Amino acid sequence: MSADQTADLRTALLAWFDRQGRDLPWRQGPEGRRDPYRAWVAEVLLQQTQVARGLGYYHNFLTAFPSVQDLAAAPLDDVLKAWEGCGYYARARNLHRAAQVIAQQGFPEAYGGWLALPGVGPYTAAALSSLTLNEACAVNDGNVRRVLARLHAEPQPTPRWVQAQADALLDPARPGAWNEAVMDLGATICTPKSPQCGACPLSPWCAGRASAQPTAYPAPKARPVVQEVRAVAVLIGTPQQAVLEQRAGGLLGGLWGLPTQPYDPARPGAQAQALRDLCARLPATPGPLLGEVTHAMTHRRVIWQVYAATGGPHPTDVRGAPLSRLDHKALSLAQARADSLFT
Structure with missing residues (x-):
């Protein structure tokens, strides 16, 4: 030119x-x-x-x-x-x-x-x-x-x-x-x-x-493969007062959220073992499955199986804590489950 x-x-x-x-x-x-x-x-x-x-x-x-x-x-x-x-x-x-x-x-x-x-x-x-x-x-x-x-x-x-x-x-x-x-x-x-x-x-x-x-122009870039990440999460308390842990790592580091434990879905019994390991770490007693939440994060699709649990550390007020969208989804799921019990 x-x-x-x-x-x-x-x-x-x-x-x-x-x-x-x-x-x-x-x-x-x-x-x-x-x-x-x-x-x-x-x-x-x-x-x-x-x-x-x-x-x-x-x-x-x-x-x-x-x-x-x-x-x-x-x-x-x-x-x-x-x-x-x-x-x-x-x-x-x-x-x-x-x-x-x-x-x-x-x-x-x-x-x-x-x-x-x-x-x-x-x-x-x-x-x-x-x-x-x-x-x-x-x-x-x-x-x-x-x-x-x-x-x-x-x-x-x-x-x-x-x-x-x-x-x-x-x-x-x-x-x-x-x-x-x-x-x-x-x-x-x-x-x-x-x-x-x-x-x-x-x-x-x-x-x-x-x-x-x-x-x-430009030619399309090859899209990276979306990685599926599975974990169990536990709600101890209520959607308003719950046990939270601070996240580490680059993606969500510094945020607070429900205690979680990743697992490999290809391994038989891995989900149940992850729940036992998570509750043993807290320590807490696992309760019923509340449901599943899914969220897309960068090139990952994160899926949580959310359980109720009792015991463990003392719950805190979640409203002032910085939470990820995935944690908000899990708390909303728990709130919907609680509401359904009274309707």
């Missing part, structure tokens, strides 16, 4: 963005000088959450923690509770850790400073440095990958290739607006299955549209 073509393409996309860019709460403030706290929370939240769902979580999180100092000073349990239901809880744990760094040192003043914070990778660092510091850093995410693959009719865009194309097209005068424009285009016009090529400001330069098969 010639220099003149690149200039015309930039002008067309930014003019479209100025007219039709999404009106989002974290986009308030001068271009290239956005509020770093609001922009940072939004970028982390939207890493694994679509904008439509993320808006509610964003407002709730900022209501709970209006400033980075409030976030830094809050107990981790409160942060996880505010993040509850959003998933990928490592994001919340890293936000909390990074807030404590920022409260002491101030917000970063360059790409490298953002990249050094817990939980901030190259994409987020590029986005934040362009949005809050007007630094000429091009972002590389799924929307950018799709737009550039179609623009160049590239079926197999590697991360290095995408970054090189993004760097070449980035408007150095308006890097933050350019990054948001490409992402908005991918989210609203150049969508995965039904691109609106007739409404696209890049259509005059798009090789994918010229091919009459824009959805062929």
Whole structure:
């Protein structure tokens, strides 16, 4: 693409963005000088959450923690509770850790400073440095990958290739607006299955549209096999007052939930043995099966057999504890079972 073509393409996309860019709460403030706290929370939240769902979580999180100092000073349990239901809880744990760094040192003043914070990778660092510091850093995410693959009719865009194309097209005068424009285009016009090529400001330069098969670019990725994970869980107490244990590990680490024990369904008697082992650990006495709950998590399908149990540690109030969706489902199941006994 010639220099003149690149200039015309930039002008067309930014003019479209100025007219039709999404009106989002974290986009308030001068271009290239956005509020770093609001922009940072939004970028982390939207890493694994679509904008439509993320808006509610964003407002709730900022209501709970209006400033980075409030976030830094809050107990981790409160942060996880505010993040509850959003998933990928490592994001919340890293936000909390990074807030404590920022409260002491101030917000970063360059790409490298953002990249050094817990939980901030190259994409987020590029986005934040362009949005809050007007630094000429091009972002590389799924929307950018799709737009550039179609623009160049590239079926197999590697991360290095995408970054090189993004760097070449980035408007150095308006890097933050350019990054948001490409992402908005991918989210609203150049969508995965039904691109609106007739409404696209890049259509005059798009090789994918010229091919009459824009959805062929990029070629579909092979989907990972969904792993099924089974476990038994026990409810000691009531859906309001129950024995909880704190989770460990990267997926749900820091959250609280019902005691559980995984098992291999291919082994005869494994479920019954898992229940005995779990109750022996607490210690508690197993009771009747309350039912089954299922939840999709990343590339896993988690299935719990939920049992009542007696004995064990003293139950606590579950309402203030940060719980996973799976635990909420299990408690709702138990509540429905209890309600049915009195109707």
